[in-house]
Amino acid sequence: MRIGELAESTGVDVETVRFYEKSGLLPLPSREANGYRSYGKTHLERLAFIRHCRALDMPLADITRLLNFVDQPASDCGDINVLVDEQIVRVKARLKSMRALEKQLTVLRRQCGEPHSTQECGILHELVSAAHGEACACHAGH
Amino acid sequence: MRIGELAESTGVDVETVRFYEKSGLLPLPSREANGYRSYGKTHLERLAFIRHCRALDMPLADITRLLNFVDQPASDCGDINVLVDEQIVRVKARLKSMRALEKQLTVLRRQCGEPHSTQECGILHELVSAAHGEACACHAGH
DNA sequence: AGAAACCCTGTAGTCGCTACAGAGTCAAGC
DNA sequence: GCTTGACTCTGTAGCGACTACAGGGTTTCT
Numbered sequence: 001m002r003i004g005e006l007a008e009s010t011g012v013d014v015e016t017v018r019f020y021e022k023s024g025l026l027p028l029p030s031r032e033a034n035g036y037r038s039y040g041k042t043h044l045e046r047l048a049f050i051r052h053c054r055a056l057d058m059p060l061a062d063i064t065r066l067l068n069f070v071d072q073p074a075s076d077c078g079d080i081n082v083l084v085d086e087q088i089v090r091v092k093a094r095l096k097s098m099r100a101l102e103k104q105l106t107v108l109r110r111q112c113g114e115p116h117s118t119q120e121c122g123i124l125h126e127l128v129s130a131a132h133g134e135a136c137a138c139h140a141g142h
Numbered sequence: 143m144r145i146g147e148l149a150e151s152t153g154v155d156v157e158t159v160r161f162y163e164k165s166g167l168l169p170l171p172s173r174e175a176n177g178y179r180s181y182g183k184t185h186l187e188r189l190a191f192i193r194h195c196r197a198l199d200m201p202l203a204d205i206t207r208l209l210n211f212v213d214q215p216a217s218d219c220g221d222i223n224v225l226v227d228e229q230i231v232r233v234k235a236r237l238k239s240m241r242a243l244e245k246q247l248t249v250l251r252r253q254c255g256e257p258h259s260t261q262e263c264g265i266l267h268e269l270v271s272a273a274h275g276e277a278c279a280c281h282a283g284h
Numbered sequence: 285a286g287a288a289a290c291c292c293t294g295t296a297g298t299c300g301c302t303a304c305a306g307a308g309t310c311a312a313g314c
Numbered sequence: 315g316c317t318t319g320a321c322t323c324t325g326t327a328g329c330g331a332c333t334a335c336a337g338g339g340t341t342t343c344t
Contacts, residue, residue: 004321014322021303034309036322052272055281056250057243060300069260078257080265088247093158095240101199102237105230109200115220118211122147123222128187128212130194139197156291156329162334176340178291205299 001040010047023060025050058087108138143181167192190230200229250280
């Protein structure tokens with residue numbers, strides 16, 4: 001299988017496949033006589049694994065560690081739990097701040113219904129008031 | 143006011159202040175005889191404005207546009223609404239995918255309660271099954 | 285006087301790709 | 315046989331928003 005086919009069947013960009021190889025996530029494939037990369041089933045599975053982890057927003061460094069576990073079936077899996085737990089903590093934290101962010105933005109958006117001169121724009125007024133150290137509606141309630 | 147004081151009173155890193163200057167967000171300050179940057183109240187307010195916008199996760203390019211509006215008080219503010227609306231759309235979309243992500247991760251985490259051999263780890267099993275194109279619990283229900 | 289804390293410029297690193305530039309290879313159509 | 319187009323190769327640079335030096339100069343405190 002050439003790189004284009006591998007990329008196609010995993011929904012990954014060709015450049016990204018080469019990037020994963022360079023980053024050490026994908027093992028070096030064998031080469032055809034012309035120098036083209038030649039992939040097998042194991043590469044396909046490994047790439048699918050990587051994409052699945054990426055869909056869970058795991059950093060590549062963590063995926064590397066997971067792949068090491070996959071390659072050593074006899075090792076203890078305790079660190080895998082830790083790794084997933086850390087990821088959950090990260091996501092939860094981001095989620096919390098995103099929720100606050102959404103609220104702040106909608107409050108801010110309400111400051112200006114109809115377009116008018118910038119001078120009277122409630123949104124800008126809000127943003128500028130922060131610059132004066134005043135309380136602003138969008139960041140008022142923590 | 144020197145750069146350290148400015149950074150301190152806005153909660154911004156000194157390097158970040160210089161970065162904002164280089165990016166054209168902060169106007170060039172005057173310099174002391176020794177070459178040190180010298181800031182005034184306007185810089186302080188502008189920097190606070192920038193940080194407030196960044197707290198709303200706006201890209202620097204959008205903040206630049208907002209600052210242009212601030213500098214032209216007579217202009218129409220219609221584009222400001224558009225800008226904020228776009229930001230809200232971005233945040234809502236990210237929020238949605240983050241929520242799905244959290245769910246997927248907690249499902250995944252449940253696959254492995256107690257540490258044991260990697261071979262039997264439910265988490266790895268889930269992740270690997272995706273590599274075989276099978277349905278996985280964490281990405282099962284869309 | 286000497287050390288710590290500040291300031292300067294400029295460059296490189298982070299993360300996970302993405303987008304070239306410039307070249308070689310291959311299959312199909314005319 | 316020759317061109318066109320699609321594929322592949324390597325290597326490097328760019329994104330966004332910083333962060334972290336390296337290698338110097340200046341100020342401030344003791």
